[in-house]
Amino acid sequence: MSDGTTDETTSRRRSGKPGHRQSHKRRYIAWTAAGAAVLAGAGVAAQNSLATTTAWPSAKVYTGRAFDTCTAPSLSAMKAWNTGFYGAAAVYIGGKNRGCAQPNLTASWVKSVNTLGWKLVPLYVGAQPPCQSGSSPEVITASTAASQGAADGADAVAKAAALGMKPGSALYLDMEAYDITNTACNDAVLTYVRAWHKALAAKQYRSGFYGFSSSSAKAVATATDRTNLPGNLWYAKWDKVNTTTSDWPYASTLYTGHHRAHQYMVNSKESRGGHTITVDRDAWDAPVAIIG
Secondary structure, eight states: OOTTOHHHHHHHHHHTOOOSSGGGGGTTSOOOOOOSOOOTTTTSSOOOSSOOOTTSOOOOEEEEEEEEOSSOOOHHHHHHTOSSSOOEEEEEEEOTTOOSOOSSOSHHHHHHHHHHTOEEEEEEOOOBOTTOSSOOSSBOOTTTHHHHHHHHHHHHHHHHHHTTBOTTOEEEEEOOOOOTTOHHHHHHHHHHHHHHHHHHHHTTOEEEEEEETTTHHHHHHTOSOOTTOOSEEEEEOOSOOOOSSTTOOSOTTTTTTTOEEEEEEEEEEEEETTEEEEEEEEEEEEEOOOBO
């Protein structure tokens, strides 16, 4: 499945432009073939990310346009960009595969942009698939996938908490494209993802997942076993359509009720108030961080 991105992907690869993060450098490689048809009944279970009990803080849901960029912008840039076009920004809070330094991303910055009205989407670039294209500092291995996922999940919670993101926040795991028809590789990834999800849930943080609609996101969306999978799905499909519904590529019963986000455009160079940033655009209808 090309997702309508072949021409854009080719031109960006030829241009030699760096990705927004280290793992994004590999996303310009042609996306993996789709494999089997989507499982029509797969989404009935595991919609537990917004499930609330008396012990869990209520989710903070944002619906609107968001952006993600490799390095968190300066506070002055966030003030200049606070025009209403975007209402949320993704920030890379940690992970051994995080590709950019984050000089601005501090607890003070988080508090200040939250005061301005921005919603924040915490993104964690953890271990990557063993059958990935390219290389990563941390790679999932079949024998240690569960322990890696647990350790990275605990680290994601610690990083979020240090930035002032409270329990009840949704943290999103970045998993880049891979061959989901490689059964051993796919099983290792899902083992890692389930352990990551459980580590977050143990501390009352909601889990989300960023991946490609034809590979990594599809692996989560179409997994037959729905237990302990992230309850929020952020899918990359670069069709330039600001929606989480009309181009939803999976069963209609999946991730309903404010659990979806869609990265619909990449490498958009935009200027506001004298500050120019190259961003990816996202349609958002899902939980974000709770700041306090």
